[in-house]
Amino acid sequence: MEIVPGVHSLPVGSGPFMGFYAPNVYLVVGREGALIDAGYGDEVSAGSRLNYVKGMAELRLAYILLTHAHPDHIGGADRIKQETGAEVVIHRLDAPQAELATVSADRTVEDGDTLSLDGMSLEVIHTPGHSPGHVCFLFKEEGILFSGDHVLGMGTTAMRPPEGDMARYIDSLRKLLSYDIEMILPGHGPPIRTPQRKLEELIQHRLEREQQVLDGLRQGKATIEELVAEIYLELDSRLRDMARGQVLAHLVKLEGEGKVSHRGSKENARYIIP
Ligand SMILES: [Zn+2]
Known part of the structure; x- marks a missing residue:
């Protein structure tokens, strides 16, 4: 379903995190589309997302943008790539872990890179902490931040050293305060409509x-x-x-x-x- 103009939320299917806690997969749509994260990898759940994309007959899926290399975010990437020819994009530092899960990147990105999509731009913001190569994607024209697991719609981001790094996590939250963000669409949970307040609360917590x-x-x-x-x-x-x-x-x-x-x-x- 379309949650804000030009951004759809896709069916996720079943896996370890269900219902309210299920991973969110978003689709940014112009004439070309970009998937933000890929959800679980099993046939039923990846298939339902693929059907959604295929149901938009005019749409060419250009990118599968991965916020980080955890299985509930990258699982469906390979299957969707095979059928659509979309480029899989991930930060350089999370690419090796994705590779271990047989998701190979077509392109690795760094902080500040911008992906253009049919006149729209998605800026890569490196937000290490939850994982070394975690990134958020900022849909600049709309001020929408796709935050992956860096900022969640509910609960607290898991931090497991050595992969998880609290010092960098807090720095990455502070870094986001300097961007123009109207709304956050997180990797789990509902949209966040008061981004600055949410970021400040998370730092404070x-x-x-x-x-x-x-x-x-x-x-x-x-x-x-x-x-x-x-x-x-x-x-x-x-x-x-x-x-x-x-x-x-x-x-x-x-x-x-x-x-x-x-x-x-x-x-x-x-x-x-x-
Ligand atoms: Zn994660």
Whole structure:
């Protein structure tokens, strides 16, 4: 369905994240089209997206633009490329991981590159953090930012070191504040119509968590497990792994800034404020 003029949201099918949490796939349409992310790769789900594109008889799909190389975003890329001849585009730093999932890039991009699409322009904004080569695409004429997993319509972006990098993630959120953005269409969840406020909230949220980590350390909590128990009071067991990743990502950031140090590795690592 067309969610704003010239931008459609495509059926996603089923996979590990369902319903509200399902990955979004968008289609920017002029006479040529660009798919933003490719969703799951199974035949039923990729096929339903392909049918949607084929249903627009006049449309030539020029690009499949991938925000990052996670399976729920790149899975359908190969299948859709085979049938449409669209070019698969991804940032240079996420291209090797996509390749491992047999999605080969026809073109790698860098921060500031612009892809033109039938008179429209999509600017590549490198937003590392969730993954090293994560990018957002800014549809400049409309001020629409396709944010992948960098900014979500609900919940918190997962950060799993070493791939996930909290310091760079926060820098990438700040970087977006300097762009003219009217609306964010995220990789999961509903559209965000107050982009600046959302970005500021996300930065604030991360800085508050960081403060909680520091407070926990001051109170003598020293392991990731102890910090998770201190910070996430009523945590669903299914989210425990995600919480561990977030806390570790904060600790890695703080250590990089010289505010924290650790001994031991993995689960046995103990953190202190030196
Ligand atoms: Zn992701």
